[in-house]
Amino acid sequence: MEYEAIIGLEVHAQLLTQSKMFCGCDAAYQDAPPNTHVCPVCLGLPGSLPVINKRAVEYTILTGLAFNCEIPEFTKWDRKNYHYPDLPKAYQISQYDLPLTRNGYLEFEVEGETRRVGIRRIHLEEDTGRLYHMGGKALVDYNRSGVPLMEIVTEPDIRSPEEARLFLQKLRTILRYLGVSSGDMEAGALRVDANVSVRPKGSDRFGTQVEVKNMNSFRSVKLALEYEIQRQIEVLESGGAVVRETRGWVESENRTVSQRSKEEAHDYRYFPEPDLPPLTVSREWVDAIRAQLPEMPDQKAARFIAEYGLSEYAAGLLVADRATAEWFEEAVRLGAQSQPVVNAQTIANWITSELFRRLGEREMSFETMPLTQAHLVELLALVEKGDINNNVAKQVLVEVLETGQSPAAIVEAKGLKQVSDTDALLSVVRQVLDEHPDEVAAYLGGREQVAKWLMGQVMRATRGKANPTVVLDLLTQELEARRTQ
Structure with missing residues (x-):
């Protein structure tokens, strides 16, 4: 029997606000000593009261607009009773039935075809602390507790692990374009849970859903889903029944393992948060936030193709990261002023081939490398003038990345000028x-x-x-x- 996978994702993205969700503590906790970014509110001490972080609300609405969501005029906060050691209040302030945004979608490319995945809701909540298990003891760091956390819940529209990977990559790109989240999975700023089931191909009924956690990279999402789908198929083929549960991905063993039976929503005993008033979102406020939307990756790629004559492939590579796209456009501006002129296609070719490769070898980024747009244009102008050839230019590029010197100075000092006599x-x-x-x-x-x-x-x-x-x-x-x- 052929089976079909049904996948829905829950993506948690930490927001790049200066303070936490409901208090004034510094949200930049990553390098701080344990339990130094805390106060009575995020520690849940008696008598402390939360105050809503307006910037976090605006970031969530901005994200909803980017994902084509509806922005209801009325929303509220809820208590989610979730008693764990890293939640000092023994509950989490979240949103349940009236989220900030709902009913959106995200489109992405799969093998040349456009796929659309529905966004059921995007809501705000507070992050938990972190547990460390050392020497048979559990230690708790509450620095992360209370950091604004945006949860993006998809419809079960994804049909393969590869689609899930591509969807997540596109989603992270958009979050970074908006400037609302770093999207750093290794640092825990972007965390993904997947709900997966299988059913006979052609059936319109969903199978038993299993939640998969502990996936900390796009690669691990793809591998974990591939394993879990095959596991469920083998259970069904052997005459067994898939159990509704939460399973964790064990990277070192390339398998999922059972963690606990899956709770239903009512097991969290949601009820309206009594310490926070409902929030009315005016249309004027939404319009003001909408005006902050930047040019999105798909729009930017279409413009690069039309305006600079780039191939679809090159444009896609350049817009995958906002910093890269902006770096490229500044280089194009300088190239148009150069003598001789260095065109956009030449700049794009060097960035997407030679520069990408060299940065990968050195684990550099466009924000940290010493090579500037002026350096690259200067280098390519030397090639255009015939002072150096492409092979020499590649050598000079490496030296600029290592020293930050200008290409012309390197060519002169090393006697690399091309012989045309x-x-x-x-x-x-x-x-x-x-x-x-x-x-x-x-x-x-x-x-x-x-x-x-x-x-x-x-x-x-x-x-x-x-x-x-x-x-x-x-x-x-x-x-x-x-x-x-």
Whole structure:
């Protein structure tokens, strides 16, 4: 029997606010000593009262607008009774039946086709603390407790682990474009739970749903879902029944393991939060937030294609990260002012091939690398003028990334300027031809591809400094001249 996977995702994204969700504690807790970013409110001490973080609310509405969501005029807060050691109040302030945003969607590409996944809701809540298990003891750090956490809940519209991975990548890109979350999965700023079931292909009934947790990368999401789908199919094929439960992904063992039976929503005993008033979201406030929406990745990619003549592939690579896209556009602006002009396609090609590769090797980013847009344009202008060739330019690029020096200074200091003097190069060409009579004979006998090998010998003799265009012209002229001798 063929089976079909039904997948829905719950994505928790920490918001980039300065303070926590319901108190004034610094939300930048990552490098702080344990339990130093705390106060009576986020520690849940008796008599303390929460106050809503307006910026967190605006970030959530902004995200909802980016995901085509409805923004209701009325919303409220709820208590979610969730008694764990890292929740000092023994409940979490969250939202249940009246979230800030609802009924949206996100579109992304899968093998050249556009897929749409519904967004059921995006709501706000507070994050929990963190438990550390050391020497048989459990230690609690409450620095994270109370940090604004936005939960994005999808409809069960995803049909494969690969679709889940691509959806999450697109979602994180948008969160970063909006500036509302770092999306750093390794740091826990973006956390994903998946609800997965399988059913016979063609059936319109859902199977028993299992929640999968502890996935800390896009790769682990894909692997965990692949494993869980296969596990459920094997259970059904053996005549068993899939149990509704929560399972955790164990990366080191490449499998999911049972953690606990799955609670229903009513097990959390939600009820309206008595310490916070309901929130009315005016249309004027929504319009003001809507005006803050930046150009989205798909819009930016379409503009890059239309305005700069980029391929769909190159545009997609450049807009995958907002910092990269903005870096590229500044380079294009400088390239248009350069003498000679360096066009957008040339800049895009160097960024998406050579620069991406070199940054990956050095674990650098566009924000941290010493190479500036002016450096890249200067380097490519040297190529356009014929002062250096592409191979030398690649060497110079590496040195700029390591030292931050200007390309022109490196070329000058290392004597890398390309030789274009025809008299000097003609002498080298004739010497190479004299030293390789067999190859010359082969060329004259019809094996014209030998010319490329001879050209390589000229380039080696000049240590790569010869102008390839000039060398090719001279080489062709000399070989044809010897044909008549």
